[in-house]
Amino acid sequence: MTAPTLRDVAERAGVSIRTVSNVVNGYARVTDATKVRVQAAIDELGYRPNLMARNLKQGRTRIIALVVPALDVPYFAELVRLIIGEARARGYAVLIDQTDGDVERERELIMEASRAVSFDGVIASPLSLTAADLESRHGSAPILLLGEKIFDSSADHVAIDNVTAAREMTAHLIGLGRRRIAAIGVHQDPTDGTAVLRTRGYREAFTQAGLTVDESLMVPTPHYERRHGAAAMAQLLDHPEPPDAVFCFSDLLALGAMRVAFSRGLRIPEDLALAGFDDIEDGRYSTPTLTTIAPDKRQLARAAVAGILARIESDAYDAPVEITASHRLVVRESTVGGAVGQPV
Amino acid sequence: MTAPTLRDVAERAGVSIRTVSNVVNGYARVTDATKVRVQAAIDELGYRPNLMARNLKQGRTRIIALVVPALDVPYFAELVRLIIGEARARGYAVLIDQTDGDVERERELIMEASRAVSFDGVIASPLSLTAADLESRHGSAPILLLGEKIFDSSADHVAIDNVTAAREMTAHLIGLGRRRIAAIGVHQDPTDGTAVLRTRGYREAFTQAGLTVDESLMVPTPHYERRHGAAAMAQLLDHPEPPDAVFCFSDLLALGAMRVAFSRGLRIPEDLALAGFDDIEDGRYSTPTLTTIAPDKRQLARAAVAGILARIESDAYDAPVEITASHRLVVRESTVGGAVGQPV
Known part of the structure; x- marks a missing residue:
């Protein structure tokens, strides 16, 4: 029989692996009831952290x-x-x-x-x-x-914290008086963490402001590159009621979108406010410079x-x-x- | 005594290391007289390619x-x-x-x-x-x-071939009728191959067109990044007779320069034609898109x-x-x- 793993403990206790590790590591934010349940599973299974493998290294x-x-x-x-x-x-x-x-x-x-x-x-x-x-x-x-x-x-x-960051950016656009705020790069694939978390933050900002998201302004993209932003923006500008702001989930998407907006004769931000995510150097030198979320890289x-x-x-x-x-x-x-x- | 090297052969024959290798490798473009001289040096020194070290590997x-x-x-x-x-x-x-x-x-x-x-x-x-x-x-x-x-x-x-590429770009700008063609990123340090070779090509184009380079429009930069292009462009726009075209020795320099030109209210290319080098993706999505040299990467x-x-x-x-x-x-x-x- 192989030694019990974190996963075994999690299954026995009926909690997530992360919760088990939080308990083991003494982190806060775990209720006492959960702690007791996890500790019981650890004791029953005789779980020990994998020290041996390390020592053999x-x-x-x-x-x-x-x-x-x-x-x-x-x-x-x-x-x-x-x-x-x-x-x-x-x-x-x-x-x-x-x-x-x-x-x-x-x-x-x-x-x-x-x-x-x-x-x-x-x-x-x-x-x-x-x-x-x-x-x-x-x-x-x-x-x-x-x-x-x-x-x-x-x-x-x-x-x-991607959810908070995306919520802050969306709130910034709402605070500027924009109401038809599109999102480029929303999730399609449930395993795509970036898209899922940023989409969640985008939605939360609308809810907090008492507004409703227009689902037809949420455009998924295969990846987060310039050409995907360009294609998504072209699609949005053909919308019967085009957006007055676009939150792109990466700066590259935003730079691709910016190019298409200019080639259609739009002024940024007068006709269309545009925001990205990542704070890459490109967005500090574009005209206009790009509003973004800057992760502390x-x-x-x-x-x-x-x-x-x-x-x-x-x-x-x-x-x-x-x-x-x-x-x-x-x-x-x-x-x-x-x-x-x-x-x- | 250590084994003779390519360098020893080159010194003995009074030619460059490259020439020795061209002879050894049977390449064309070496005169018969040179071949004889190099072969004599090889024979005198008993030069052998470094096979032993390889076999021991x-x-x-x-x-x-x-x-x-x-x-x-x-x-x-x-x-x-x-x-x-x-x-x-x-x-x-x-x-x-x-x-x-x-x-x-x-x-x-x-x-x-x-x-x-x-x-x-x-x-x-x-x-x-x-x-x-x-x-x-x-x-x-x-x-x-x-x-x-x-x-x-x-x-x-x-x-x-950097010299040819830089000459072609400069000739393109001359062909558009521009005459005050500045260069950003010219060489300062004689060991900086990129700058030396591109500067040579830039000069050659003027000579071929029967024109004279205005040395005051040649701006060296510490590196080839956006901020260096921005600083150099600001300097050029303060020139008593500012340029009507700028050839930047990298696309990043050009993108930094473009930002400064826009912030001073200039139109590109109407007031100022702008060109880069490298064909990075950024220049395909900027407004305007960037004329450049595309190396086959x-x-x-x-x-x-x-x-x-x-x-x-x-x-x-x-x-x-x-x-x-x-x-x-x-x-x-x-x-x-x-x-x-x-x-x-």
Whole structure:
């Protein structure tokens, strides 16, 4: 018989894996009743954190594998740059692989089945990985998830509060008096954490303001690139009642949308307020400059590297860690105007 | 006494290292007289390609190290993405490090002095490495240089023809009737290959057209980022006789310059034609879209990976290989106009 896992404890106690880890780790926000139930399951099953495997570990490579959807998406490029810097400062090199948003490739890379080289740990930004995938990993190297995921798993996780951020941006647009506020990049696939969480925040802002979302202004996109934003904006501008504001769930989507709005002769923000998400450098130099949500990327990178190294270098208690990095709403010309000389 | 190197042969024959390798490799474009002189030096010194070191090599890691100035510069991000894809298709993983344009860090990384992990070969895009640096490398892993270098070395090299590309772009602007054509990103540091070669092409176009360059319109920049383009453009617009066209030596410089031109109320291209270099995606979605030089990045990536793997996997004759990838001039709205609805 194999040793009981966090998952076994969760099933026995009838709670989520995250809840078990919160109890094990002594985190707050767990009711006393739940604590008792989880502790009972731990005792019954004889659950012990996986110390042995760690102690057996030998011959470190001092390489961290980093798996991201695409290196040429500026948000990831900026984040990867910071992660490499943080890792190097700790004496680790970074091996990079990209999934191109391909589910199968993502699974293959993160599951380590096909990898020829070895590494001490993995930082991954999965787009579509499920909790079941993670639980069945072949590899023994610890993994940390970076970015939006919605499933409950036993892996460490670092992200910003996407629901709050999306709610704040939508509230900003409502506060400017806009009412037909479209959203580009809403969720289609329930495993797409980013889209699901940002859509939730968008909806919450309407509810809080006592307004109703017009579902016909919510446009899903296959990915978050410029061309998808351009296509979605073209679709919105053909709407019988076009929007007076658009919240794009990435800056790239917004920059693609901006191009289409200009080519149709619209003024931004006079005719259409436009907002993005990610705070990539492109949006600081566009005309107009782009209102956006700025995740604290340095904090994300630092927490991700510190988190995976804690797993690699220590045999501490193995309950998963959940870290929320900060973000801020950055208001620029695309929603409030002010670009001198534009439009001429 | 150590074995003679390519450099020793070059010194003895009074020619460049590249010329020696061309002779050794049987390339054309070497005069018969030179061939005889080089062969004599080879015979006198008893030069032999470094086969022994290769044969002794053991235990490959199937990792290629890739050293670039900065991952969040879109040109490098796009190129790195392609290189990872090419390497993976050949069964290799890519370990990435970035120099941040820091000369010391570049030297340190490429010289391998401080690296904790091992790899089979290096692809490097050095900004300021010299031939002497390369000759004195401690590491035994083969190296391939990707991008603009001006020094003569015994390393394999893959790049586009920067002089021709810059000359073509400048000729395009002259052909549009512009005469006060500024250049942003001209060389300051003689070891900066990119700037030196593009500046040469810019000058050649003037000469070919029977025109004279106005040196006061040539602005050097510390790097090729948006903020440097913005600062240089602000400087040019304060010129007593401001330019009617600006050729920026990178798209990022051009996008920074475009922002400043708009904020001063200028129309592009009516008041100022603007061109970049690199063909990053940003310039395809800006308003106006950006005229640029498009290096064939896929060809660059494929040649770089094929080149370094040839060194790693075979013990073939070790004369350096020089590969020139293709490029094309891409004319868009920023020089010829046509953005519907802009300016309004």
